[in-house]
Amino acid sequence: MQQRLFLLMIFIKHQSVESQKIPNSYGIVDLVFTYTRGKTFDFIKIPIATNLIQRSNANNAFILQLDQIKIALYNVKRITCTEFPGSSGPCPENFLSVYILFQHYTFKTHLIFKMEGDSSSLTRLLLNLSSITTRNNGVLNLTCSMQDSYAVQYNNKPKESFGAKLSATSLVGVIFLCSCVVLVFISSVVWFATICYQRFTRNRMxxxxxxxxxxxxxxxxxxxxxxxxxxNSEDNNFTDKEPTCAICLESFKSKEKLRKIVCEHYFHVTCIDPWLLSHQSCPLCNRNILLNAIPSISSHIVLTDNEQTENPTAPVMNNATNDT
Structure with a gap:
């Protein structure tokens, strides 16, 4: 039992040590620094393997201000140092760090590069270049390159267009949906135009x-x-002693003008004329005054007993002539 506990403790300790080596690692990135001494073919290449980790795991770092030349290739314009948290500045002579922070590159992702293996030569080079006063228009003759796959994935990933994301089936579906919307819109416009035309024709008729x-x-x-x-006239044909107008319900007075219509009923002229122009029928018996009176009109008027019973005050005329 004690032996098993001893082996378990060794395993846990080993795992904790391994986890401390690369905390929250996002992958291994191979960097190659190239320093040109002045002549075109006199240069030094320093390859270094790095682990990409969270910036919060580093307490200090070299800060490299980069200017992209092309994909996966950068020109180092300035080198400073910093201790987290704090501002960056010139690197002290005894400054030691295994972390590199690309100001152009890793600030957006909050990641930092941790140098693995022997990094003394690169550290000395960075310290020497950081102490050099900016000359030659600030060119340090130092470039940094990384593996293309990492640079393309995290730095200059091309934006895909909307059309590239659509498959053939999706494209057909979008076209079909747009066609349906256009068809419904056209049908609605045609239906609305037809309704308006019918209403206009009916109102005109x-x-x-x-x-x-x-x-x-x-x-x-x-x-x-x-x-x-x-x-007081003896020739009056009225049966009532005090005849009244059926429209205004007032008794007829002497010297008032009355109109006699075809059904032998009497009304005030000022009352019956507007009524007949609107209704064309007697207010008392509902007889149409145009029936059998004017051939061009009476031939198109049809009255039924049922219609007269249902609406005694307004005669129903199914059709009227188009030509008078």
């Missing part, structure tokens, strides 16, 4: 019929007699 009826009614009124009422 009703207006023509109304004008024709008003003209025919006016012709009938011009032919109907107008009398002056005399209450």
């Amino acid at each position: 009703e207006k023509k019929h109304r004008i024709a009826l008003e003209k025919s009614t006016q012709q009938m009124l011009d032919k109907s007699p107008i009398i002056t009422y005399d209450a």
Whole structure:
């Protein structure tokens, strides 16, 4: 039992040591620094393997300000040092760090490069270059390159267009949906235009019929007699002692003008004329005054007993003439 506990403790300790080596590692990235001494072919290459980790795990770092030349290749414009948390500045002579922070590159992702293996040569080079006063327009003749796959994935990943994301099936679905929307829109416009045209035609026809009826009614009124009422005359045909107008419900007075229509009923002229122009029927018996009076109108008027019973005050005319 003690032996098993001893082996378990060794395993746990080993795992903790391994986890401390690369805390929160995001992968291994191979960097290659190239320093040109002045001549074109006099240069030094320093390859270094790094682990990409969280910046919060580092207490200090070299800060390299980069200027991208092309994918996976950068020009180092300035080298400073920093201790977290704090601001960056010139590197002290005894500054030691295994961390590299790319100012152009890793600030966006909050990641930092941790140098693995022997990094003394690169550390000395970075310290020497950081102490050099900016000259030659700030060019340090130091470049840094990394593996293309990492640079493309995290730095200059091309943006995919919307069309590239759509498969053939999705594209067909989008086209079909757009076609349906356009078809529904066109159908709605056609339906609305048809309804408006039918309403316009119906209103126009009703207006023509109304004008024709008003003209025919006016012709009938011009032919109907107008009398002056005399209450003391013996020639009165009224059966009531005090005849009244069925429209205004007022008794006829002497010297008032009355109109006699075809059904032998009497009304005030000022009352019956507007009524007949609107209704073309007697207010008492509901008889149409145009029936059998004017051939051009009466031939298009049809009255039934049922219609008269249902609406005694407004006669129903199914059709009126188009030509008066």
